[in-house]
Amino acid sequence: MTGQTLYDKLWQAHVVREQDDGNALLYIDRHLVHEVTSPQAFEGLRLAGRQPWRADSVLAVPDHNVPTENRGAGIADPVSRVQVETLESNVAAFGLKFFPMQDLRQGIVHVIGPEQGATLPGMTVVCGDSHTSTHGALGALAFGIGTSEVEHVLATQCLWQGKSRSMLVRVEGGLRPGVTAKDVVLAIIGRIGTAGGNGYAIEFGGSAIRSLSVEGRMTVCNMAIEAGARAGMVAVDEKTIEYVRGRPQCPSGEMFERAAAAWRDLVSDPDARFDRVVELDAAQIEPQVSWGTSPEMVVGITGQVPDPDKEADPVRADGMRNALRYMGLTAGTAIRDIRPDKVFIGSCTNSRIEDLRAAAAVVRGRRKAENIQLAMVVPGSGLVKQQAEAEGLDRIFLDAGFEWREPGCSMCLAMNADRLEPGERCASTSNRNFEGRQGQGGRTHLVSPALAAAAAVAGHFIDPAELEG
Amino acid sequence: MQAFTVHEGIAAPLDRANVDTDAIIPKQYLKSVKRTGFGPNAFDDWRYLDPGEPDADNSWRRKNSDFVLNQSPFDRATILLARKNFGCGSSREHAVWALDDFGFRAVIAPSFADIFFNNSFKNGLLPVVLKEEEVDELFRRVSQEPGLRIQVDLQAKEVRVPGGPVFHFELDEYRRHRLLEGLDDIALTLQHAQEIRAYEARRREEAPWLM
Numbered sequence: 001m002t003g004q005t006l007y008d009k010l011w012q013a014h015v016v017r018e019q020d021d022g023n024a025l026l027y028i029d030r031h032l033v034h035e036v037t038s039p040q041a042f043e044g045l046r047l048a049g050r051q052p053w054r055a056d057s058v059l060a061v062p063d064h065n066v067p068t069e070n071r072g073a074g075i076a077d078p079v080s081r082v083q084v085e086t087l088e089s090n091v092a093a094f095g096l097k098f099f100p101m102q103d104l105r106q107g108i109v110h111v112i113g114p115e116q117g118a119t120l121p122g123m124t125v126v127c128g129d130s131h132t133s134t135h136g137a138l139g140a141l142a143f144g145i146g147t148s149e150v151e152h153v154l155a156t157q158c159l160w161q162g163k164s165r166s167m168l169v170r171v172e173g174g175l176r177p178g179v180t181a182k183d184v185v186l187a188i189i190g191r192i193g194t195a196g197g198n199g200y201a202i203e204f205g206g207s208a209i210r211s212l213s214v215e216g217r218m219t220v221c222n223m224a225i226e227a228g229a230r231a232g233m234v235a236v237d238e239k240t241i242e243y244v245r246g247r248p249q250c251p252s253g254e255m256f257e258r259a260a261a262a263w264r265d266l267v268s269d270p271d272a273r274f275d276r277v278v279e280l281d282a283a284q285i286e287p288q289v290s291w292g293t294s295p296e297m298v299v300g301i302t303g304q305v306p307d308p309d310k311e312a313d314p315v316r317a318d319g320m321r322n323a324l325r326y327m328g329l330t331a332g333t334a335i336r337d338i339r340p341d342k343v344f345i346g347s348c349t350n351s352r353i354e355d356l357r358a359a360a361a362v363v364r365g366r367r368k369a370e371n372i373q374l375a376m377v378v379p380g381s382g383l384v385k386q387q388a389e390a391e392g393l394d395r396i397f398l399d400a401g402f403e404w405r406e407p408g409c410s411m412c413l414a415m416n417a418d419r420l421e422p423g424e425r426c427a428s429t430s431n432r433n434f435e436g437r438q439g440q441g442g443r444t445h446l447v448s449p450a451l452a453a454a455a456a457v458a459g460h461f462i463d464p465a466e467l468e469g
Numbered sequence: 470m471q472a473f474t475v476h477e478g479i480a481a482p483l484d485r486a487n488v489d490t491d492a493i494i495p496k497q498y499l500k501s502v503k504r505t506g507f508g509p510n511a512f513d514d515w516r517y518l519d520p521g522e523p524d525a526d527n528s529w530r531r532k533n534s535d536f537v538l539n540q541s542p543f544d545r546a547t548i549l550l551a552r553k554n555f556g557c558g559s560s561r562e563h564a565v566w567a568l569d570d571f572g573f574r575a576v577i578a579p580s581f582a583d584i585f586f587n588n589s590f591k592n593g594l595l596p597v598v599l600k601e602e603e604v605d606e607l608f609r610r611v612s613q614e615p616g617l618r619i620q621v622d623l624q625a626k627e628v629r630v631p632g633g634p635v636f637h638f639e640l641d642e643y644r645r646h647r648l649l650e651g652l653d654d655i656a657l658t659l660q661h662a663q664e665i666r667a668y669e670a671r672r673r674e675e676a677p678w679l680m
Contacts, residue, residue, distance in 0.1 A: 013676075016661070016664055016665055016668040017661055017664050019643060021641055021642050021643050022641075023641070023643045025658065025661060025664075025665075027665070027668055027669075027672070029679050036499050036500075036561075037560065037561065037562070039502035039503075040502070040503065040504045040562075043502075043504075048655070050655070053665075064499075065500065077500075079500040079501075079523050079524065080500055082500075082502065083500050083501075083502055086502045120678070120679075122676065122679070123679060128560060128562075129559075129560055130558065130559050130560040130584060132560075144560040144584055145560060145584070145587075146560055146561075146562035146565070146584060146587060146588035146591060147504075147562040147563075147588075148562060148588065148591035148592070148654070149587070149588075149591070151655065152654055152655055152658065155655045155658075155659070156655060156658045156659060156662075156665065157665060157669075158658060158661075158665055160643070160654070160658070162641065164583075194487055194554060194557055195487070195553060195554035195557070195580060195582075198554065198580060198581075198582060198583055199583065225558075225584075228554065228557065228582060228583070229583075230583050230584060251678040255677070255678050256678075258678070259676070259678040262676065294487050294489075315485075315486050315552055315553075316486070318484075318485065319485060319486050319487065322485065413491075413496050413559075414496060415496045415497070415499065415500065432489075432491065432558060432559075434489045434491040434492065434558060435491070435492060435514060436491060436492070436495055436514045437491050437496075440495070440514055440520050
């Protein structure tokens with residue numbers, strides 16, 4: 001018998017019932033909830049007279065709509081306010097664990113899950129949010145669901161799922177200076193495309209992935225969905241186990257040791273077979289910058305905006321032309337010559353302490369360039385913010401003319417007051433460069449925190465390695 | 470949930486790949502706590518020339534006449550013809566609610582993003598996967614004859630063009646059955662409540678740190 005993949009192991013451990021057609025009823029260990037995709041699910045429960053199956057499996061937090069400044073004044077937008085208040089009344093009515101906006105532990109749901117030890121290796125984790133794949137970095141099976149499924153998990157603790165095919169993305173070798181987890185995942189998406197992972201669960205492996213911190217692995221898994229895969233994951237190693245040790249919701253003492261022994265088996269067997277294997281050479285990966293309106297439209301910092309006339313596939317060429325028109329770019333422009341108006345450092349992709357440290361290392365002792373109207377740093381959680389302040393990172397950003405904000409999703413998707421104006425160009429550490437994502441008419445370039453910081457001080461895109469030393 | 474058996478209607482050609490759920494329903498409309506009312510804001514950024522806000526009256530907004538759903542007869546379309554990787558990006562079920570509320574009953578494309586595909590079935594919207602060349606053929610036919618009424622038959626798993634080709638599509642039996650019957654997922658799953666409890670009891674022994 002051939003060995004099992006990590007995905008096989010996680011899947012098998014959670015099957016409650018299997019149907020003849022291959023669909024399985026899968027047990028869900030952790031259900032993360034935020035204000036945007038849950039109100040209709042709670043309403044559905046209420047209408048049917050149902051109660052949550054396991055209230056203690058839920059952790060709820062408002063993150064998409066929360067303001068990142070003047071938080072004491074509450075939420076100015078009445079529609080946003082109603083949505084957050086609706087979450088507050090739902091968690092009270094159903095007795096769910098909840099971190100309100102004023103709580104130090106509040107933050108982006110995908111940052112606080114691992115931070116609290118609410119997501120652990122070996123778990124199935126779901127949330128009404130596509131970036132739930134983030135938690136796969138801990139060796140968990142984590143994926144985003146729609147609101148009907150949120151209601152289904154609340155009511156039954158389970159989901160009907162068909163098993164995905166398995167893909168291994170192996171990145172071998174050493175990363176160049178200035179190249180980060182974000183560049184690795186953007187390079188992967190550039191290679192396989194935004195539909196490349198449709199129908200797959202992706203395991204990220206190889207020496208370059210193993211060399212990443214657990215936070216870096218979260219950045220990679222976070223964007224599995226941008227490659228089309230609902231779930232991304234990384235095998236458990238000692239870094240994973242040390243990462244979760246001592247976290248508030250992680251078991252302790254003898255129970256921890258027992259759990260850790262089980263977690264060490266959460267790796268693909270050496271003879272496991274994957275349906276598809278993609279290999280990248282880490283040494284070839286440059287710092288990445290997206291130029292278009294899909295995360296697969298990405299090039300290295302030394303590259304140029306590509307030419308649609310040289311694209312053979314007509315649908316693709318049309319997509320490129322649309323993107324260039326929307327982005328206000330001309331084919332052949334050097335990426336280095338593109339000048340952003342704003343810089344956003346934050347989001348569930350890149351707002352953890354290591355991201356803020358990487359950005360601060362570039363900014364230290366420098367000033368934001370004249371053409372940058374706004375450079376904002378939005379920590380992923382209250383605890384990340386507190387840690388950054390203890391390390392003096394806030395001073396570095398403030399001294400450079402950046403803004404230092406309160407935690408939330410912020411300008412990743414602009415549901416709160418933080419947004420781009422039409423035509424504004426942004427260097428953003430977020431995950432999606434879709435049309436209108438950061439504000440109607442806004443133009444997003446996806447980059448790493450180090451590159452965003454470098455662009456803020458140089459006034460144009462530049463390899464952060466050039467600014468170091 | 471509304472059942473789906475056979476549907477016949479006008480197909481609107483949306484000729485671009487990777488249409489994401491941010492495009493289908495922009496973020497500002499996600500602030501609603503309801504399931505209904507998203508139709509007037511489906512494809513909002515493409516459909517209107519003025520910016521839109523939740524709860525605003527859309528009737529005064531200038532429409533983009535270049536956008537297919539603003540053109541007759543496609544403004545009455547109930548089938549959306551799309552390109553590959555339709556519905557990529559965010560998990561927002563609001564995208565399906567918006568298409569449904571606009572009046573769409575089916576979307577035909579060469580491929581769909583997984584979460585969107587899943588969400589569609591929960592709301593009686595049928596996503597039909599056809600081969601790339603078959604979708605090309607449908608785009609050709611619709612451009613030659615706008616207003617052509619296409620039939621989508623879930624019973625027979627067929628897409629039929631009058632006087633033209635019949636395309637067969639595949640769909641797993643489980644989803645097909647539920648959609649044909651319009652069944653409530655949760656009630657069905659709760660029939661297995663004992664198995665779920667037995668699983669929990671076993672896990673409490675094997676992996677007590679999870680429970």
